Amino acid sequence: MSDSGKVDPPLTATTTTTTPDPDPYLQDVVAAKVMDQSSQLFVNWTAAQGVGNCVVTYRITWSPVSEGDGSGTSYTTSLSHTITQLEAWTTYHVCVAASTDEEYTPDKCTNGRTDEDKPGPPVIMSVEPAPSSSLRVSWSTPEKPNGVITNYTITWTWEGHMDHTITPDNTYTTTDLLPCTTYSVTVRAATSKGYGPESDPLTGTTYRVDPDPYLQDVVAAKVMDQSSQLFVNWTAAQGVGNCVVTYRITWSPVSEGDGSGTSYTTSLSHTITQLEAWTTYHVCVAASTDEEYTPDKCTNGRTDEDSE
CATH class of the missing domain: 2.60.40.10 (Immunoglobulins)
Known part of the structure; x- marks a missing residue:
């Protein structure tokens, strides 16, 4: 208290402290x-x-x-x-x-x-024909698998049709396909998060096969009012898929004489010309998808009468 009787204000002081650094090592990151x-x-x-x-x-x-x-x-x-x-x-x-x-x-x-995600697309390395109307497909693991690859789905399409299968491997052989048929193949991979996008497609064509050994229903019929002709038709060769089939038609008169011949076609019928009227011919048809022909399937047919 001062001499005048007034109370003196309290004294204040300011201190400065240094900001401490954290402990040098963090824990539990x-x-x-x-x-x-x-x-x-x-x-x-x-x-x-x-x-x-x-x-x-x-x-x-x-x-x-x-x-x-x-x-x-x-x-x-x-x-x-x-x-x-x-x-x-x-x-x-x-x-x-x-x-x-x-x-x-x-x-x-x-x-x-980081967590898994759907994988990127695989890359198909090859689609190669294999025996028994098969295609062997091989592909690489996606550049970005984005997890553990659990399986692949291979899809093949042809002529408006589609089929698929699942495999854990990087190769697969599709079987029981149509011969001489081109297939478009795609592959996509899956992780625990699901399937990723499909690969770019790659095509492959199955091998040619020989026809079933015996043709059916070969018929040689006269052509009305065309005494020098026989109309021959037959059912298609079986088991050839989309392979081009060439048919060989041979004929000869049943009795001795001239008039033998051979012709080729890819259709299912053929008209033999320049024959003798009212004559029976032995007609045979064979099929091939290369140079080897099936055994002949034969029948007899007689040309029409003539007015002369």
């Missing part, structure tokens, strides 16, 4: 996949110790463990961070450091792998 978000990792850590109420900034850095792009850095004052725009099913090296000014503690690091 975890980088975990985000389910069904294959481009993300969720990173969390325990708070830096020894900083009181000082604001702590955390620096998060990441890079793929294997060679490639995808490195980055982020900052936060919270205790977690979601890294985005990553590659699916890829392991990243993730580090966290803390700072209360511009100097950061040593990095505390861990590895984390």
Whole structure:
């Protein structure tokens, strides 16, 4: 109290403290996949110790463990961070450091792998014909499998038809196909997340096969009012798919005499001309898809009468 009897104001003092650095090592850094978000990792850590109420900034850095792009850095004052725009099913090296000014503690690091995703398309290497009307297909694993490949679906289409099968392998032989037929083949891969897009198509053509050894229903009939002709028809050769079949027609008179001949066609009928009127001919038909013919299937036919 002063001499005048007034109360003196209290004395004040200002102190300055140095902002403390965090403890040099962070603890419990975890980088975990985000389910069904294959481009993300969720990173969390325990708070830096020894900083009181000082604001702590955390620096998060990441890079793929294997060679490639995808490195980055982020900052936060919270205790977690979601890294985005990553590659699916890829392991990243993730580090966290803390700072209360511009100097950061040593990095505390861990590895984390992103979740699976649907795979990219495979690449078909070859579609080759194999015996017994088959095609052997081989393909490469997708450049970006995006997870563990569980199986492949092979689809083949032809003439407006489609069929498919599933295999865990990188090769497959399709069987019981049509001979001499071109098939378009695609392959797509699957992970636990489902199927990815189809590969680009590749075509293959099955081998030629010989016809069934015996033709059926060969008929040689007279042509009314055309006494020099016989009309011959037959059912198509079986078991040849889309192979081009050439039919060989041979004829000769049953009784001795001239008039034998041979003709070829790819149709299912043929008119023999320049024959003798009212004459019985022995007519045979054979089929081939190359140079070897089936055994002849034969019948007899007689030309029409003539007025002379």
